[in-house]
Amino acid sequence: MNQFWRSRRIPLAWLLLARQPMRLGVALAGIAFAGILMFMQLGFRDGLFEASVTVHKLFDADLVLMSPRTMSSIGMAGFPRRRLVQAMADPEVSGTTPVHWNLLLWRNPQTRNTRSILTLGFDPTDPLFTDPTLTEKAKALTQKGRVLFDDRSRPEFGPIAEWFKQGKVVETEVAGKRVRVAELVSLGPSFGADGNMLTSRETFLQLMPGTPPGSIELGLIRLKPGADPAQVAARLKTMLPSDVSIYTKKGFEEFEKNYWRSSTAIGFIFTLGAGMGFVVGCVIVYQILYSDVSDHLPEYATLMAMGYRLAGLLGVVAREALILAMLGYLPAYLAGQGLYALVRSGTRLPVEMDPQRALLVFGMILVMCMGSAAFAMRRLADADPAEIF
Amino acid sequence: MVAAVSSPSARASSATVAVEGLSHWYGHAAMRRQVLQGVDLTITPGEVVLLTGPSGCGKTTLLTLVGALRSVQQGSVRVFGQELHGAGRDVRQRLRRSIGMIFQGHNLLRCLTAEQNVQMGSDLLEGLSYRARRDQARQWLRAVGLGDELGKLPHDLSGGQKQRVAIARALAARPRLLLADEPTAALDSRTGREVVDLLQSLAREQGCGVLMVTHDPRILDVADRLVRMEDGRLMQDG
Ligand SMILES: Nc1ncnc2c1ncn2[C@@H]1O[C@H](COP(=O)(O)OP(=O)(O)OP(=O)(O)O)[C@@H](O)[C@H]1O
Ligand SMILES: [Mg+2]
Numbered sequence: 001m002n003q004f005w006r007s008r009r010i011p012l013a014w015l016l017l018a019r020q021p022m023r024l025g026v027a028l029a030g031i032a033f034a035g036i037l038m039f040m041q042l043g044f045r046d047g048l049f050e051a052s053v054t055v056h057k058l059f060d061a062d063l064v065l066m067s068p069r070t071m072s073s074i075g076m077a078g079f080p081r082r083r084l085v086q087a088m089a090d091p092e093v094s095g096t097t098p099v100h101w102n103l104l105l106w107r108n109p110q111t112r113n114t115r116s117i118l119t120l121g122f123d124p125t126d127p128l129f130t131d132p133t134l135t136e137k138a139k140a141l142t143q144k145g146r147v148l149f150d151d152r153s154r155p156e157f158g159p160i161a162e163w164f165k166q167g168k169v170v171e172t173e174v175a176g177k178r179v180r181v182a183e184l185v186s187l188g189p190s191f192g193a194d195g196n197m198l199t200s201r202e203t204f205l206q207l208m209p210g211t212p213p214g215s216i217e218l219g220l221i222r223l224k225p226g227a228d229p230a231q232v233a234a235r236l237k238t239m240l241p242s243d244v245s246i247y248t249k250k251g252f253e254e255f256e257k258n259y260w261r262s263s264t265a266i267g268f269i270f271t272l273g274a275g276m277g278f279v280v281g282c283v284i285v286y287q288i289l290y291s292d293v294s295d296h297l298p299e300y301a302t303l304m305a306m307g308y309r310l311a312g313l314l315g316v317v318a319r320e321a322l323i324l325a326m327l328g329y330l331p332a333y334l335a336g337q338g339l340y341a342l343v344r345s346g347t348r349l350p351v352e353m354d355p356q357r358a359l360l361v362f363g364m365i366l367v368m369c370m371g372s373a374a375f376a377m378r379r380l381a382d383a384d385p386a387e388i389f
Numbered sequence: 390m391v392a393a394v395s396s397p398s399a400r401a402s403s404a405t406v407a408v409e410g411l412s413h414w415y416g417h418a419a420m421r422r423q424v425l426q427g428v429d430l431t432i433t434p435g436e437v438v439l440l441t442g443p444s445g446c447g448k449t450t451l452l453t454l455v456g457a458l459r460s461v462q463q464g465s466v467r468v469f470g471q472e473l474h475g476a477g478r479d480v481r482q483r484l485r486r487s488i489g490m491i492f493q494g495h496n497l498l499r500c501l502t503a504e505q506n507v508q509m510g511s512d513l514l515e516g517l518s519y520r521a522r523r524d525q526a527r528q529w530l531r532a533v534g535l536g537d538e539l540g541k542l543p544h545d546l547s548g549g550q551k552q553r554v555a556i557a558r559a560l561a562a563r564p565r566l567l568l569a570d571e572p573t574a575a576l577d578s579r580t581g582r583e584v585v586d587l588l589q590s591l592a593r594e595q596g597c598g599v600l601m602v603t604h605d606p607r608i609l610d611v612a613d614r615l616v617r618m619e620d621g622r623l624m625q626d627g
Contacts, residue, residue, distance in 0.1 A: 015500045016500050296498075304485075306490065306562065307482060307485035307488075386458040
C-alpha cells in the first residue's frame with residue numbers, strides 16, 4: 001500500500017484523453033464500432049455452425065453410427081440396421097436406438113404451400129433424446145399417422161403450435177400422406193432444416209415407402225457408466241464391417257459443423273468481416289494516438305528535459321491505449337449482447353455471448369490499441385528536448 | 390580530448406557548473422559551422438549568473454549543453470562534478486532531474502492544472518508519498534503567489550501566471566542548478582521584473598545556482614555576475 005502511494009503519479013494518460021472529449025469520443029466510437037463488428041461477425045459465424053447441430057446435440061447417445069456415404073444431415077445415406085445389433089455384443093454397450101432420418105415435404109395447412117421438414121422415425125419405446133419429457137409424449141406415436149411437431153420450427157410451416165394449443169385437431173399432409181399432430185416438442189431449427197417432426201418407425205416407412213428394408217440412417221449407441229467412448233469406438237471399428245462409420249457424440253456434431261465449414265464460404269466471409277472490423281479499428285486508433293502524440297510533442301520534450309525517461313513517456317502512450325481499449329470494449333460488449341438478443345428473437349439462431357468469444361474480441365481490441373500505440377510511439381522519437389529552448 | 394582538462398582547480402571540482410574549453414558545431418561537412426569557441430565558465434553553488442549577447446551568438450546552445458540536453462562534442466562540461474563529455478543518454482537523463490529549466494515559452498502541459506503541472510516537477514522526487522508531493526506542489530504555487538489558481542488550466546492563466554507556474558514546476562523538483570532562457574521575453578516589463586525577483590529569491594533560499602540568458606537590461610541587477618557572449622566566445626566582466 002505504502003509502495004502504491006510512493007509510486008503513484010499524476011494520471012497523465014487519462015488526463016491527456018479526458019481533456020479532449022471530442023477526440024476521446026471519436027476514438028471510443030471507433031473502437032466500439034470495430035468491437036461490435038467483430039462481435040456480430042464472429043457471433044453469426046459461430047451461431048450458424050452451432051445452428052447446424054441443434055438436433056444433433058439432443059440425442060441420447062455416447063456413440064453414433066452412420067453410413068460412410070453420409071456427408072451431412074441433408075443427405076443421410078442408409079446402412080444395415082444389423083450393425084447396431086452387432087454393436088450390442090460389446091460388453092460396455094448398454095443400449096441402442098435405430099433412427100430413420102430424412103427431409104420430407106410438409107404442407108402448410110393454412111397456405112397449402114410445401115416446405116422441407118426434418119423427419120426422424122424411431123421406435124417410441126426407445127430412448128431418443130436426453131430430454132426425459134419425450135418418453136411420455138412418444139407414447140402418442142404408437143398410433144399410426146401421428147407425429148410430434150417441433151413448435152420452434154420456422155413459422156412457414158403454419159400456425160401449428162398455436163392451433164394445437166387452442167385444442168384444435170391439427171392435420172396436414174407430409175409427403176402426400178395424411179398425418180395428425182399428436183403433441184408438441186421443442187427442438188429448434190437447424191442450418192439444414194427449418195423445422196422438425198418426430199414419428200414412429202411404422203409411420204415413417206408409410207411416408208417413405210421406398211426405404212430399403214432393414215436400412216436406417218442413424219444408430220445411437222449408449223454405453224455403461226464409466227466406459228470410455230473413444231476406446232469402445234476403436235473396438236467397434238475393428239469389429240464392424242466398413243459399411244458403417246463410428247463417431248463419438250462430439251465427433252458427430254463436429255462432422256456436421258465441418259461439412260458447413262468446408263462446403264460453404266460462411267467461415268471465410270464472417271472471419272473476413274471480423275478482420276475488417278479489426279483493421280478499421282486499428283486505423284482509427286492509430287490516427288487518434290498518432291495525432292495525440294504529435295500534438296503533445298513539445299510537452300513530451302519538456303518532460304524529457306525535466307528528467308522523465310523516454311520509457312516512462314512510452315508508458316504514457318501505452319496506458320492511453322489501454323484505457324481506450326477498456327473504455328471502448330465496454331459499449332461494444334453491451335451492444336453485442338443486445339444485438340445477439342435481437343438476432344436470437346429475429347432468426348432463432350443460437351447466438352450467445354459466450355465467454356470465449358467475449359475474451360477473443362477483447363484480445364483483438366487490446367492488440368488493436370497496443371499495436372497502434374506501438375506505431376504511434378515512433379513519433380515520440382522526434383521529441384528532442386534540445387529543441388525546446 | 391578529455392585529456393585536455395589537465396588540472397581541474399579546487400574551485401572547479403566543488404563548483405555547480407564547470408565548463409572548460411567547450412566548442413560546439415552544428416551541421417555536417419560543408420554545412421558545418423562552429424557556434425561555440427573554447428568557452429570557459431564556472432558557476433558556484435547559489436551564484437546567479439546572467440548571460441547576455443547578440444542574437445545567434447550561441448547562448449541557447451551553451452544552455453542546452455550545460456543542461457545535458459545535447460551531447461558535448463569538444464571540451465569539458467561538468468555539472469555537480471559529473472563529466473558530460475561522453476556521458477550516455479541515461480546519465481544525462483538522470484542528471485537533468487537535478488537541473489531546473491525555465492523556457493522562453495512556458496511549456497506547461499495543457500491538459501494539466503497549475504497544481505498538476507507543478508506536481509510533474511515534484512513527482513520526480515523519490516520516496517515521497519503522493520500526498521506529500523501534492524502538498525509540495527501547492528506550497529510552491531503559494532510561494533509564487535498562485536495559491537488561489539491551483540485548479541486552473543494553463544489556458545485560463547495570464548502569461549505572467551503561466552511563467553510563474555513554470556518557475557514553481559522547475560523548483561518543485563528541488564534542483565541544484567536552474568537554467569533559464571529569456572524567461573521574461575513573453576512578459577511585460579513589470580511582470581518580468583516580478584518573475585525574475587521571485588526566481589532569484591527562491592533560488593537563493595534553495596542554494597541553487599542560476600544561469601539565465603536575458604536581453605532585458607532592466608533585470609541585470611539581480612545578477613551576482615554578468616557574462617557576455619559574442620560570436621561563440623565569453624567575455625567575463627566582474
Ligand atoms: N539545431 C540547430 N541546427 C543548426 N544550427 C543551429 C541550431 N540551433 C542553433 N543553430 C545556429 O547556431 C547559432 C547559435 O544559436 P543559438 O540558438 O545558440 O543562439 P542564441 O544566442 O540563443 O540566439 P538568440 O538570442 O536569438 O536566442 C545560430 O546561428 C543558429 O542559427
Ligand atoms: Mg536563444
